[in-house]
Amino acid sequence: MKKIEAIIKPFKLEEVKDALHEVGIEGMTVSEVKGFGRQKGHTEIYRGSEYTVDFLPKIKIELVVSDVKVSEATTAIIKSAKTGKIGDGKIFISEVTEAIRIRTEEKGDLAV
Amino acid sequence: MLALTAITGTAQQAAAVTLKEPTVEERLADLEAYVNNGARVTTDKQAGKVTGPGPGHNAWMMTSAALVLFMTLPGLALFYGGLVRRKNMLSVIAQCFGIAGLVTILWVLFGYSAVFAGGSPYLGSLSKFAFLKDVTSAPNTDYAAWVSQNVYAMYQMMFAIITPALIIGAVAERMKFSAILAFVVLWMVVVYFPLAHMIWGVDGLMNGVWNGDAKIRAIDFAGGTVVHMSSGWSALILCIILGKRKGHEKINMAPHSMTLCAIGTGMLWVGWYGFNAGSAGAADGVAASAFMTTTIAAAVASLVWPVIEWILRGKPSVLGFCSGAVAGLVMITPAAGFVSAKSAFIIGIIAGVVPYLACAYLKPLLKYDDALDTFGVHAVGGTIGAILTGIFASSDVNPNLLTANAYAAKNGLDKLVANGGLVAEQFKAVGITLVLSIVGTVVIAFIVKAVIGLRPSEEAETQGLDLAEHGEEAYHS
8 A cells, every 4th residue: 555645736636636536546635735845935015024935835635545556546646736837746655554444444455 | 023932842931931932034044054054043042943953964973973983893903903913813903992992981081071172272171071071962063063962072082092093003913902001091191182172172272274263273174183193103103112023024924814904994994984074073065075085085095006016016915905095095084075076186196105105115214113004104194194185175175264264264274275375384283293292102102111011021922912911812723
């Protein structure tokens, strides 16, 4: 099993969700996060005061999938989240040692 | 001439023994006076048939009083509240409510009397209307022939409430609640009551329109000097004595909700119709004119300010629209019932430009921490407005500037308006307002600082005044 964490532009969330749904991903966790990479922040001006805002709002999607689904899922995310402009985000993939569905106590691939 | 003997009502029956019945002509003249908002013809002793307040004028003044209160609660509370960080939102609301209650108490005790009872040219009698004694539904003909004096007193009280509330914009996020209340009590007594009496009191030093003996023949329709200059200049002095917010120019102090700020701005604008058009003291032609000029100046300035931002900085901001609207309203305030539509248009343009420059360039240059730009908008706008009033005031718009107004004829205001020279008088009023506001604030601020201290602890300021001072949070996530 692998965990896929994707940081994407907030307005792309619906497209990414639909694309993942199409390749058979049934669940995910979404959070509103802030951060910056190469895109950096922006400047806000309020009358005489100027503020540099380093952290931009992003969406983080987390999903855990069986090993065979990883490349399908990442391809779906890349296709749906890409605008070609700086700030499109990143995908991180990591190993997951165990998954348990609390209701049925199923384990491993059955639980994700 | 028909002598009327028909008596209605027991009160008049009792009076009929000694009082002469008014003639039909006199009774008709009373009605005409009511419609024209002139002085009634029958004196009280003649037992005129129209003895009480005029219903239309009273209705408008009660509406106006409510509108002016609406400017503070919640208009100003939201306008200012939206501009502070979220940890200080409730402190601004608490300060607005606290001031509303506190000033009401002062006003009832002796404030109304100090401003609107006769006394000296500098301050009214402290006792004549103390506890609003004798302030009944009958009009006080010194001010408004057809408006109940109790309505008039409440209307003027709303001005007394919003004026110190404007000051909290400059000292937001870093002044103890107790220090603000103490400051406001002293400031009302030392600065506001004398200044309001000088400008609007029946024997006031600078009441050019309604005091035949006024030494300074200045005019201020709805409070450019009394409200905006006094609060704005005092705000500058207080914020300098108080010191900057912790982390000023180092950490992000951006407004926490421009949405609430914009809602508050809309409420201020709506409420300002009561402030300016209500300052006619009647639902008459002068009020109608003030209603129009208020709209024009506010709308023009609300567009000019963000357009200048657009040109100089690339984007028109919502805070620019809001600031422009308020600056336009501030600047038209002293002029509202005295100037034409065209003059209001010009005032609107100036209001969109000069306060913007003060906020965007003067403040960073001089490095004072006027947190929400009370000085940049109200002091700069009010001062320029008071001077422009002297330039644009027209007797075509307001007949009270004509010789027909016995007071203006007696003190020579009519000639000043006709021949020029009013501007010099306006400068004198501006000068007195400046000196009283600045000196008064310096003295009061140091007294409060010495006795109870002005600032909360660094820990409280960092935590936010909402939790530290009021034990509440504005938002729960």
